[in-house]
Amino acid sequence: MSRQNIPPSQNNPSGVPRSPATTKSDLIARSQKIAYADILLSLLVWAVAISVTAVFVWISVDIVWHGAGHLSWEFLTKEPEEAGRQGGIASILVSTGLLLSVCLGVAVPLGLGTAILLAEFTVLNNWFGRLVRRSLDMLASVPSIVFGLFGNAFFCVTLGLGFSILSGGLTLACMVLPLLIRSVEEGLRSVPHEYRLGAASLGLSRSTTLVNLLLPAAFPSLAAGLILGIGRAIAETAALMYTSGYVERMPESLLDSGRTLSLHIYSLSMNVSGGDSSAYASVVVLMILLLVTNGAAIWIGEHWLHSRIQN
Amino acid sequence: MTSSAKKTSFPQNVDRLLVWSLRGIAVIVGTIVLFIIGFLILESLPVFRKVGVLPFLRDTSWNPMQGVYSLTPMLISTLLVVAGAVLLAAPIGILSALFCHYYAPKPVANLYRRLLEIMSGIPGVVYGFWGLVVLVPLINRLHPPGTSLLTGILLLALLITPTIALIADASLAGVPQEYLQGAVALSLSRWGTIREIVLPAARSGLFTSIILGTGRAIGETIIVLMVCGNIVQIPSSVFEPIRTLPANIALEMDFALGDHRSALFVSGLLLMGVNLVLVLLAEAIAQEEIYHN
Numbered sequence: 001m002s003r004q005n006i007p008p009s010q011n012n013p014s015g016v017p018r019s020p021a022t023t024k025s026d027l028i029a030r031s032q033k034i035a036y037a038d039i040l041l042s043l044l045v046w047a048v049a050i051s052v053t054a055v056f057v058w059i060s061v062d063i064v065w066h067g068a069g070h071l072s073w074e075f076l077t078k079e080p081e082e083a084g085r086q087g088g089i090a091s092i093l094v095s096t097g098l099l100l101s102v103c104l105g106v107a108v109p110l111g112l113g114t115a116i117l118l119a120e121f122t123v124l125n126n127w128f129g130r131l132v133r134r135s136l137d138m139l140a141s142v143p144s145i146v147f148g149l150f151g152n153a154f155f156c157v158t159l160g161l162g163f164s165i166l167s168g169g170l171t172l173a174c175m176v177l178p179l180l181i182r183s184v185e186e187g188l189r190s191v192p193h194e195y196r197l198g199a200a201s202l203g204l205s206r207s208t209t210l211v212n213l214l215l216p217a218a219f220p221s222l223a224a225g226l227i228l229g230i231g232r233a234i235a236e237t238a239a240l241m242y243t244s245g246y247v248e249r250m251p252e253s254l255l256d257s258g259r260t261l262s263l264h265i266y267s268l269s270m271n272v273s274g275g276d277s278s279a280y281a282s283v284v285v286l287m288i289l290l291l292v293t294n295g296a297a298i299w300i301g302e303h304w305l306h307s308r309i310q311n
Numbered sequence: 312m313t314s315s316a317k318k319t320s321f322p323q324n325v326d327r328l329l330v331w332s333l334r335g336i337a338v339i340v341g342t343i344v345l346f347i348i349g350f351l352i353l354e355s356l357p358v359f360r361k362v363g364v365l366p367f368l369r370d371t372s373w374n375p376m377q378g379v380y381s382l383t384p385m386l387i388s389t390l391l392v393v394a395g396a397v398l399l400a401a402p403i404g405i406l407s408a409l410f411c412h413y414y415a416p417k418p419v420a421n422l423y424r425r426l427l428e429i430m431s432g433i434p435g436v437v438y439g440f441w442g443l444v445v446l447v448p449l450i451n452r453l454h455p456p457g458t459s460l461l462t463g464i465l466l467l468a469l470l471i472t473p474t475i476a477l478i479a480d481a482s483l484a485g486v487p488q489e490y491l492q493g494a495v496a497l498s499l500s501r502w503g504t505i506r507e508i509v510l511p512a513a514r515s516g517l518f519t520s521i522i523l524g525t526g527r528a529i530g531e532t533i534i535v536l537m538v539c540g541n542i543v544q545i546p547s548s549v550f551e552p553i554r555t556l557p558a559n560i561a562l563e564m565d566f567a568l569g570d571h572r573s574a575l576f577v578s579g580l581l582l583m584g585v586n587l588v589l590v591l592l593a594e595a596i597a598q599e600e601i602y603h604n
Binding site for chain 2: 038052117128135137142143150152153177207235269
C-alpha cells in the first residue's frame with residue numbers, strides 16, 4: 001500500500017527527480033511543470049498534424065490548379081507530339097494498360113497459387129512455408145531500382161525480350177507478388193474453419209472445397225490485393241526505366257517498348273523543356289487513377305469483406 | 312472394399328495434383344529473390360575479377376570509363392539523405408500516430424488517417440515533380456542551386472512520413488487497454504501516460520515503423536534523381552547537390568557497357584545488402600517482442 005510499492009517510472013511521469021522534501025510549494029511547482037509539458041506536447045502534436053495536412057493541401061492544390069486546365073478529352077485521346085509538349089497521352093495510357101495486364105496476368109496465377117498453398121495446404125510453422133514466407137519478405141524489401149537491374153539483366157538481355165512491355169510487365173509482376181500473396185493469404189485465413197469442416201464432413205475433396213467454397217469466400221480480399229498491386233504498379237517508375245523503356249509511340253505488340261504514365265511525367269519534367277503543363281496534366285490523370293484504385297480497395301475492405309465473411 | 316477405394320481415389324488424385332502444382336508455383340515464387348541476388352552477383356563478377364572489391368571503397372573518384380570505381384561519395388550521400396529524412400520523418404510520423412490515438416476527436420482522427428493513407432499511395436514521381444517545380448525554386452532563392460541534399464531530405468521525409476505514421480498507428484492500437492486504464496487510475500497526465508506507458512509498450516512496433524520507412528527511403532530512386540542535382544561528391548553543406556547510389560544506377564544504365572555496367576550491378580548489390588540487413592533487423596525486433604510477451 002505504501003508509495004514505494006508503485007514502480008518509480010509510473011509514479012514519476014514528469015521525469016523530474018524526486019526529492020525527499022516534498023513541501024507544498026514543491027508539489028505545486030512540479031504539477032505546474034507537468035501541466036506545461038502536457039500543454040506543450042498537445043500543441044506540438046496538433047502543429048504536426050496541421051502541417052502534414054497543410055503540405056498535402058499545398059501539393060494537391062498546386063497540382064490541380066496547374067493541371068486541370070490542360071486536361072481535356074483531347075489530351076486523353078491524342079498521341080503525344082513534340083516529345084510530349086503538345087498532343088495528349090493516348091499511347092502512354094495504352095502502354096500503361098498493356099503493362100498492367102502483363103503484370104497481373106503473370107502475378108495473379110502465381111500469387112494465388114502460392115497464397116493457397118501457404119494458407120490451406122501448409123501447417124503454419126512448416127519449414128517449407130517458413131522458407132517461402134521469408135523469401136517473400138526479402139522480395140518485398142528489394143529496392144525498385146534493383147528490380148530494374150534484375151529485369152534488364154534477366155528479361156531484356158538473358159531472355160532476349162529487349163526493352164519491351166513484356167519485360168516491364170514481368171519485372172512489375174515480381175514486385176507486386178509479395179503484396180498480392182499477403183492479402184490473399186490473410187483472406188483465406190479469415191474464412192471460418194467451420195466451412196472446411198462442413199465441406200469435409202460432406203465428403204467433398206479439398207480441391208472442390210477450395211474452388212467452390214474457400215475462394216468465393218476469400219474473393220474480396222483477392223480483389224483488394226489485386227487493386228493494391230495495381231496501385232503499386234501504376235506508381236512505379238524506376239523499375240521500368242530500363243525494362244519497358246522510354247518510347248512514346250503507340251505500342252504495336254507486347255514486344256514493343258512502351259512508356260508508362262509515371263515515366264512520362266519523369267521524362268517530361270527532366271528531359272523536355274516546356275513540358276511542365278503536360279506533366280501537370282499527366283500527374284492529375286495519374287492521381288485520379290490512384291485515388292480510384294485506393295478508394296476501391298478501401299471500399300472493398302470496409303463493406304464487402306465483412307459482409308461476405310459474416311454471411 | 313476395392314470398388315469403394317477406386318471410387319474415392321479420383322478426388323484424392325486431383326487433390327494430390329493440386330497440391331503438387333501449388334508447390335511448384337510456390338517454389339518458382341520463392342526462388343525469385345534468389346534469382347535476383349544471383350543475377351546481381353553474376354553481373355557484378357566481371358569487374359570484381361578484374362579489380363577486386365577494395366577499389367569500390369578506396370578509389371579516389373567514380374569514373375568507370377577510366378577504371379576508377381569509388382562508391383564511397385555516393386554511399387555517404389545516400390546515407391546522409393536517408394538519415395536526414397528519417398530523423399525528420401520519424402518524430403513527425405510518431406507524433407501523427409499519437410495525434411490519431413490520444414489527441415484528435417474521433418472523426419478528425421479518422422479523417423487524418425484517411426489522409427495518411429492517400430499520402431502513402433502518392434508515387435515518388437509525383438513528389439519528385441512537385442519538388443522540382445515548387446520546392447527547388449524556393450530553396451534556390453534561399454541558397455542556390457536549389458537541387459540539393461536538403462531538397463532530397465525534405466521530399467524523402469514527405470514520402471516516408473505516412474508509412475511510419477500508419478505502422479506506428481497500428482502499433483499504438485496494440486497497447487493493452489488495461490495499461491491506459493491503470494494510467495487513468497493513477498491520474499497520470501496525458502504526457503506522462505504517453506511517455507511512461509504508451510511509448511515503452513509500443514516500442515518494438517515504433518522501431519519497426521522507422522526501419523520500414525528507412526528501407527523505403529534507401530531504395531527510392533526517382534525523387535533523389537529529380538531533385539538532388541546528381542553531382543558525385545561528398546556534400547559539405549545541406550545546400551550542395553549530391554548523387555545517391557540508386558540515382559547513379561538510373562542515370563548511367565542508359566549508356567553503361569562492360570565493366571561500367573558491371574560496376575552498376577555492384578552498387579545494386581550493395582543496396583540490396585543494406586536492405587537485407589534492415590529486414591533482418593526488423594525481424595529480430597519482432598522476435599524479441601514475441602519472447603518478451
